[in-house]
Amino acid sequence: MTSVERSERMGYEPIGRLLLQFSIPAIVGMVASALYNIVDRMFIGHAVGPNGIAAITVAFPFFLLIISTGILIGVGSSSQISRGLGAGNPERAQKVMGNGFIAMVVSSVLVVTVGFTFMDDLMRLCGASPIIMPMTKDYMSIVLWGVPFQLIGFCCNYFIRAEGHPRYAMGTLILGAFANIVLDWIFIVKMGMGVKGAALGTVVAQFGAACWVIAFYVRGVGQLRFVRSAFRPDRSILTEMAAVGFSPFMMEMFFVMVMILFNRTLSRLGGEMAISAMGIFFSLDSILFMPAIGIGEGAQPLIGYNYGAGNFERVRKTVYLAMGAAVGFFICSLIVAQAFPRQLTMLFNKDSQELISMTVRAMRIGYLGLPMAGIAIISGFVFQALGKAKQSIILNLCRQFFFLLPPLLLLPPFFGVDGVWATFPIVDVGGGVLGWFMVRAEMKRWNNSLFEDN
Template identity: 40%
Template sequence: MDYSKQLGEGSISALLLKFSIPAIVGMVVSALYNIVDRIFVGRGVGSLAIAGTTMGFPIMLIIIAFSMLVGMGATSLISIRLGEKKKAEAELIAANALLLLIALSLALSITGLLFLTSLLRLFGASDDVLPYAGDYMRIILPGTVLLGISFGMNNFIRAEGNPRTAMYTMLVGAVANIILDYYFIFILGLGVKGAALATVIAQGISAVWVLHYFFRGRSFLKICWRKLKPEPLIIRQILTIGFPPFAMQLVDSVKQVILLKSLGIYGGDLAISAMGIIFSISTILVMPVIGISQGAQPIIGYNYGAGQYKRVKETLQSAIAAATSILSVGFVFTRLFPETIVGLFAKNDMRLISLGSHGLLTVFLLLPIVGFQVVGSNYFQSVGKPKQATILTLSRHVLLFIPALLILPRFWGLEGIWRAAPAADLGSSILTGIWLFCELKRLDLNEIRPGNRHERLKDFLF
């Protein structure tokens, strides 16, 4: 069955629903890895253990960054090639992406283990937190290749038009992680080591699932051993298109380092634990928006490659509306029940609940507009425009947030750290709105003069 054919003919609203719901479920399930670990660690070990797992977060972001560099870069190219009816080229892209994921993951794993203690110290780990962070990451890092394969290649399943299978890939791993977390922490008493071990095993299950799908399953795109040879041109294209999300995640890691050190200075280990909880809540709220972006990506990419620009605009508008609605609901819940939400992670620690609740209310002050910014910047990646996408994705994490993070605490202390996030959200959304408005005007002109945009896309990629 030609799964990709539906992308150019089906109802946009139905397609977005079909692709986004599995993507949302998949992304939320993916977020549960981090959230469940923190809940079980917080209740089974204590607040210092939450701070320990939070200290490893910049390293985890670097690992995810490289997975997104390959996974999402290849996904955009695969969607465009399928729109151009070039299945064989799409399969070569998938095979080269698999090689890249394995090579980069192994390099990251070895490097991280060699310099782990130094990195954790650089991030601001105190003597009390360092043992927890070290125990957690020494188990997580050897499993990097499993995360790379499961997270990176899962995007390809969506690109070929089979989002339900992509959802199952994440769901299987997340359910395993929840079960194993409980068993290792509360039954065997392994603490943070148990949380890390549960995560690695669960990621291994997802990785095996993905590999079986493409090598032996019912996938539309097929990966076989003879295609697993490096093609420099394809690798360059993957890395070029995948650079925006990679840069966003990589800089997000740098941002987290600055954030953790600032929290240590102005609030100590308790503030780091509170921010770890806010990270988890933010992840569970923003992941559905990323899922919508990923669900829209193959629809936008396919129709852009096919020159159907009206369908591109309709998909973008629908995705923005859905993302804004989801975060608006999350905004209301966090305003109404902040203590209850934070209390899920803290076992009768009223100081942590009080500090975390206040930080949550401030950090999420402008949460509803984040959906527009994420979907808007992802549009440029979907149509193969990495330069524009890079600037927009980095605006929220570099151009605005990091300066705010460095300046505001000098005036308001810990409160300035909380306020840096909404300031960055506002500025980046304004910038995205201006740029997206100009882009859609140009897209209108290409509807009148078809073919020009498509040729420019080919010139850019090749």
Template identity: 45%
Template sequence: MDRAQLLGEEKIGKLLLKFSIPAIVGMIVNALYNIVDRIFIGNFVDSLGLAGVTIAFPIMIIIMAFGMLVGIGGTSLISIRLGEGKKEEAELILGNAMVLLVIFSASISILGLVFLDPLLKLFGASPQVLPYSREYLSIILFGAVFQTIGFGMNNFIRAEGNPRRAMSTMLIGAILNTILDPIFIIVFNMGIKGAALATIISQAVSAAWVLSYFFRNKSSLEVKKENWKLNLSTVKGILAIGSAPFAMQVAASGITTLLNHSLKTYGGDLAISAYGAINSFSTILLMPIFGINQGSQPIIGFNYGAKKYDRVKKALMLAIMAATSFTIIGFIVTRLFPAQLVALFNSKDKELISIGANGMKIFFTMLPIIGFQIVSSNYFQATGKPKQSMLLSLSRQVLMLIPAILILPRFFGLNGVWMAGPTADFFSFLLTSTFIILELKRLQTMHDESQV
């Protein structure tokens, strides 16, 4: 069964599993880098070390944003050119994308290291936390090229139809990081530096694994030196397509910075440390939903284009149900074991555990409805409606969250900071519900008309 027949005729549930599971595994594995670092730093350095990594996180998000800018943009163009049978043009895009990843990562490293202290202060580092953030991020920035190449070019492996290889690339790095963290932090007593070294070594191995795929003729695409010369129209195409996810990542970095400042104002460094633990669980809980998005997108998009609207509706509903199942389970776990979950990051600091457990209960209040909101936003992207998708995504992450962060703490103090997220989630849920109800009615009408 060829890809078109598969997407248009295979059972939706089976398709969703086949496409989503590798994506879910890949997304969770990619998130584990920072989370594993936080667990070991919180337990074997101290709470300020955990705050230091949390402060550095917005800069790490920006590094990933550039990987997404080139990776997602290049992947889309490569897939289109391969579908058109234009292999040479696909190879030109691959070569240009590789060069762009190196240029962007080198620029980030240089600028980040030159302006390291001012940046960390801008992102909310107090005098007590600054030395920890500096130690950690100075090493991470040296390895930025490994992160962007490993993450960015991994998309190209998936683009030519090898999702298992793409998944194994991320698995190798995450497993190695989990092994190296205790060796460097505990055995060699390197503290927060050890965590950073473990991360960049693991990312370097992942990058090497990705590059070996293309340079050892395992890929259907050939890496040619002549394609390393940047072509203006190719570069524009890559950056244009990758700009939307790039903008979302940069916005996420800005929101995290704003949140860090608010936490520092109303709760001090321990509140930032607590947010580091809460944010880690938020990441783990949301990664399966993003994986479901990746898996459902080609199914929804293909069947929408083929005017099989009943299959589009079924794929959307199954994706929403799957995502909601994950968020309900997460909601129950965070309600039953908040203190134990925070204690994974530091079992000795009772004040940190108390602040984090209270914050976790409030922060995840609206968790059950988040799956619906994220999957529904992705539906509009999959069906060629990027404006609606962007509006709904921004409503949760920016448009409603920023006012909530600025207003609620003035009335409720630190609890107001924790309330900002669920408040934005609730109102974006209402907005998304309105859009999706109207869209489902339109789908039904188009389905009925197609049956006449």
């Protein structure tokens, strides 16, 4: 099947089959990517205990900072690469890729330098107490050396998908995730290295993923190549990269600040045990939450293609089917979270009854609004697919700012740690209701435009 035929089938093949075909690679990739932090926390929870989980959780905002940088470069570059290839200008696309690598190198140097220079201050800002600070520093002092590999693997996956090779990009995530599992078992269980072993396993796995994506270009799998001329800085490319990637970068940066606030609030109200409980909560959240994002990623090209073709009925069907699938998945996740919270928590630690009780409490409260999150997530992908950047930004800002930040500031003083967990259902329900009304309003505009044309 030619690339043209692959695109055209989005306009006539059954939507359910297409959504399944497009979503499965994204879901697999999402889950594989989530395994990095999950596996680290599982091994550390059993080998070191609750304080070990807390030490890694405190460092999580720093990981989000690196991901934010990767999003800025990856989104800002992949858009230019796709358009360059689509316009029959592979030289331009190749130069964009080269400038993306330049941005990765510069960003890596900055992040590593800042991380080592201000490590104590950064970790205290992220909520590290004197008790867990030594373990957090042990972890960070190794993980920082993996920043260049993490950025290469993360950003190049955007480039590879932009060339039309999503399965190879999925392989990057799977390779890194399973390598991390094996290495954690060796370094933590067999060699007894604790949090240092978790950090070393992560860095080596990231190095392997970086080699995998570089091999894509060295072997000539796609159209783009490593050419010396492509690595000359181009102001216009770098400027557009920053402009296109700025919005998702800022959204992720806001989440970094929210995570810091979570850590500091929980540290103040519940100490290391509360931070550890949140670490387990977010680890489980990756498995119970990420597949719905994969459904959204699978629906996005179908929505965009049919919207561009003026086939609004297929767009509606895709939106409703994607929302139904996401809500259905979250209903199943809610049932699992409410029925087996203790068993899920014990995957990370079996010895601390205080940690188990606190995490079970977090899951009981935090997942109450989960089904509505399916509507919010798919709504965001809908507006991205339609090219409605303004609506997408409004929806995401409302979810993270109006529905999350005020409850996180107002509820804990009255309800303690429970007030922190209660912010999650507020975000899910508020974002779901707002997303539904915004998507319905957008669909009404399609009806009006059709009526005016007639």
